[in-house]
Amino acid sequence: MTEPTHDEAHGGALGERLNWLRAAVLGANDGIVSTAGLVVGVAGATDDRSALLTAGLAGLLAGSMSMAAGEYVSVSTQRDSEKAALALEKRELRERPEAELEELAGLLERRGLSREVASEAAVQLTERDALRAHARVELGIDPDRLTNPWHAAWASFLAFTAGALLPLLAMVLPPAHWRLAVTVASVLAALALTGWSSARLGAAAPPRAVLRNVAGGALAMGVTYAAGTLLGAAGV
C-alpha cells in the first residue's frame, strides 16, 4: 500500500478515505490508552466501582472534547489558509492571466509533459476552469472538497469515545477481582489491533508498530497503576 498524496487526481478520493480512516484509528488509540491509564490508576487506589466509573467517564468526556476542539481548530486553520490561497490565485488569474497561463504550462512541463503538450494542456485547462486547474496543479487543493472542520471535530470525538469505552466498560462491568486482568488483557489486545491497522494504513511494518503500540499502553497502565497504588496505600 502506498502513501496517499493530495494531488493524485484519480487517487484523491481513496487517499482522502485512507486519511480519515487513519485519523479514526489514531483517535481510537488515544481513547484506549488515556482512559486505560486513568481507570487502571484509580483501580490501584480504590475498589470502589462508582469512583472508577466517574473517573473513566470524566476521562472519556474530557479527552473526546479536547480531541474534537483540537481537530476543529487545526482543520479551520488549514481551511482558512486554503481559502486565502484560492482567493489570491483568483486575483492573480484576473489581474495577469498570461503570466498565470505560462506558470501553469511550466508546472505541467515540470511534471513530465513536453513543452508543446504542456502549453496545449494549460490552454485547455484554463478554458475549462482556470481556478480549479491552478488549485490542483499549483496548490494541491481540490476547491470542491475542502475539509469541513465540524465533520473533522465530530469524527475525532466519536473515534476517541469508541476507544475510551473499551477500558471503561472492561473496568466497571466484571466482578471486582477480575476487573484489572480483564482491562489489561482487552486493552493490550485492542492496542495490537489499532497498531496493526495504523501500520497497514500508513505502509509501515506491522510487527514493530504493534509491539511499540502495545508496549506504550502497557507502560502507561504500569505507571498509573504504580502511582495509584502508592497514593491508595498512603491514604491520600
Ligand SMILES: [Zn+2]
Ligand atoms: Zn497560479
